[in-house]
Amino acid sequence: MKTKQNYSVEFRAEAVKLVLEQELSQGEAASRLGIPKGTLANWLVASRSRGEKPAPGARTVAELEAENARLRKELADTRMERDIIKKGSRVLCSGVTARYAWIEEHRSAFPVAVACRILEVSRAGFYDWRGRPASKRAQENERLKVAIRAAHTRTRETYGARRLQPELAKDGFIAGRDRIARLRRELGLRCRQKRQFKATTRSAHTLPVAENVLDQVFEPTRPNEVWTGDITYIPTDEGWLYLAGLKNVFTCEIVGYAMAERMTSELVSLALFRAVQYKRPSPGLIQHTDRGSQYCAKAYRGLQEQFGMVTSMSRKGNCFDNAPIESFWGTLKNELVHLRRYATRAEAESSIREYIEIFYNRQRRHSRLGYLSPAEFARRYRDSAEAA
Incomplete structure (x- = not known):
C-alpha cells in the first residue's frame, strides 16, 4: 500500500508562490518540486478559494498559464536582443566583416543564429567567413x-x-x-565562494548534558533514524534573526526549523515539534545536538522524552561531532545569506523558508546521495521499501 505523503504548510505555501509569483506552469512547478501535478493543482484551488472570486469574464487558469508562457518567451527574446544591440551597436554601421568578427568574439555569450539575425547578416555567410562550416x-x-x-x-x-x-x-x-x-x-x-565558519554555541551553563551516543558515526540505514540539530544566526538591519534546524542524516533533508529574534528553548522546541508533526518518527530516533543551554533545558529534554527519542550531545568545543547540520549552515550562508542584505527579519524569514522548502530539500543535488535531491532520494527509498 502506498504511503500517503504529508507536506508542511510552509512547503505548500512556497509551492503555490512558485506558480503565482514566478509564473511557472503547474506542470513545470510540479516537476521541479517532485510532487504530483494534481496535488499542486488542489493547493492552487484551495489558495484561490481563500481569496476574492474572479471577475465575470476572467480568463481560465489554462489560458493564464499559456499567456504567461508566451510572455516569458517574448521577454527572454527581447532581453537577448537588447543585450546584443547594446553591446554590438558600434558595428551596426560597419561592414559585414566587422559584424562577423563581433559575432565570433561573442559566441560564448549569444547563440550565433540570434546574433546573425539581430545584426542582419546571414548565418551561412558567417560560417563561410570563418573559413569552414561549423x-x-x-x-x-x-x-x-x-x-x-x-x-x-x-x-x-x-x-x-x-x-x-x-x-x-x-x-x-x-x-x-x-x-x-x-x-x-x-x-x-x-x-559562489565559501566564507569562514563562526561558531555560536554557548555551553557555559550548569544544566545536565547527555553523552555522545552518535560519536561522529553518521551512517544511518533508514530515514528518521538520526536527526542532528543546531542554531545559527542571520544578520538583518533590524538585528539578529536566529534559525534553529533539524537535519535527517540519512536523506540530508531539513525536517524541521523555526526562526525568531531570540535564541531560546522555545525556538528549538518549535523546530522539533514541527519535525515530529510532519515526519512522525518511530521511538528510538537519535536526536543529536550540541551542549547549548537551549538543548539542555528541561522543556526540550522533556519533549525528546515524550517523543521517545534518544538524546545525544557533542563533546565540548568539537564542531565535528555535529558535522551534518554544521555543513548545512555553511551551505545556507554561502549560497544565500552572504549574498543578501536583509532589511527586516520578515524578509530574511521569507528568503530562508523559500531556500529550504523549494531549493535545498527538493532540487539541490547532494553528492552524498548520488547527486539526487533529498526529496528524490527519499522517494526512491520509499518506493524500493514498498516493493520489497
Whole structure:
C-alpha cells in the first residue's frame, strides 16, 4: 500500500508562490518540486478559494498559464536582443566583416543564429567567413554552453562540473565532466565562494548534558533514524534573526526549523515539534545536538522524552561531532545569506523558508546521495521499501 505523503504548510505555501509569483506552469512547478501535478493543482484551488472570486469574464487558469508562457518567451527574446544591440551597436554601421568578427568574439555569450539575425547578416555567410562550416562537435558545444548557462542560473550558481553533469543529463545533454568544466571556463562561470565558519554555541551553563551516543558515526540505514540539530544566526538591519534546524542524516533533508529574534528553548522546541508533526518518527530516533543551554533545558529534554527519542550531545568545543547540520549552515550562508542584505527579519524569514522548502530539500543535488535531491532520494527509498 502506498504511503500517503504529508507536506508542511510552509512547503505548500512556497509551492503555490512558485506558480503565482514566478509564473511557472503547474506542470513545470510540479516537476521541479517532485510532487504530483494534481496535488499542486488542489493547493492552487484551495489558495484561490481563500481569496476574492474572479471577475465575470476572467480568463481560465489554462489560458493564464499559456499567456504567461508566451510572455516569458517574448521577454527572454527581447532581453537577448537588447543585450546584443547594446553591446554590438558600434558595428551596426560597419561592414559585414566587422559584424562577423563581433559575432565570433561573442559566441560564448549569444547563440550565433540570434546574433546573425539581430545584426542582419546571414548565418551561412558567417560560417563561410570563418573559413569552414561549423563542425558537428562545435555545434554541440554551442548548444551545451546554452544548457550549462541555464543550469548554472537555475541552480543558483552553486554547482560545479561534478554536480552539473547529472543536472544536464536530466535535460538531455550527455557530456563528460572535463568537457563541462572546460566549457564553464570558456563561459567564465564560477561557483559562489565559501566564507569562514563562526561558531555560536554557548555551553557555559550548569544544566545536565547527555553523552555522545552518535560519536561522529553518521551512517544511518533508514530515514528518521538520526536527526542532528543546531542554531545559527542571520544578520538583518533590524538585528539578529536566529534559525534553529533539524537535519535527517540519512536523506540530508531539513525536517524541521523555526526562526525568531531570540535564541531560546522555545525556538528549538518549535523546530522539533514541527519535525515530529510532519515526519512522525518511530521511538528510538537519535536526536543529536550540541551542549547549548537551549538543548539542555528541561522543556526540550522533556519533549525528546515524550517523543521517545534518544538524546545525544557533542563533546565540548568539537564542531565535528555535529558535522551534518554544521555543513548545512555553511551551505545556507554561502549560497544565500552572504549574498543578501536583509532589511527586516520578515524578509530574511521569507528568503530562508523559500531556500529550504523549494531549493535545498527538493532540487539541490547532494553528492552524498548520488547527486539526487533529498526529496528524490527519499522517494526512491520509499518506493524500493514498498516493493520489497
